[in-house]
Amino acid sequence: MLRFTEEHEWLKQDGDEVVVGITQYATEQLGDLVFVELPEEGRTVAKGDEVVVIESVKAASDILAPLDGQITEVNSAIVANPAMVNEDPMENGWFFRMILADPTDLDGLMDEEGYRKFVES
Template identity: 55%
Template sequence: MRYYTEDHEWLEVSGSTATVGITDYAQGQLGDVVFVELPEAGRAVTKGKEAAVVESVKAASEVYAPVSGTVTEANAALEGTPDLVNSSPEADGWFFRLTLSDPSQLEGLMDEAAYKAFVDAL
């Protein structure tokens, strides 16, 4: 199942693991991504707190953890090719994976239809 946040992060959940990235809308607002700072495996992240940083030619922006958990993997491909965030934001340009510490936190997130309506209203 895929979920979205009002901060334009997405997460794809499979069992107790979630893959996290930024949405196509977010990458479009940022412009050309030139650098990504990712969390290390083993780091605990807290819902709503900074988990990563993405820098573009326009600005630097925080990527917030959409749920709390422990990072299991960062997308190493982004170190050499951060522009994957632009070309494939909701697939190959994912940022990190984590193990959910509180699956009930998913309840406050949007599904794809709700996120589309949210973006259309911006």
């Protein structure tokens, strides 16, 4: 099941963890990424913390922790090849995995239909 934030992140539940990345819409708005900096594995984060820095040719942006929890794994492949995020944002271009402090927090986020309406509004 996919969930979405207003910051254009997607979250996909996978066992005890969620996988986090940014949406196709976000990558289209950002343009070609040339730099990605990921958090340290094991870091405890609060919702809204700046956890990832991404830079396109034109500008830098921060990616915020979508919910409270702990980072368990990061996708170092996108550090070596930031273009992967543009090419495949929903699969190979994922950013990190995290364990949520409270898995029911997911229910507060948008579902696919809700996100589609959010982007169109």
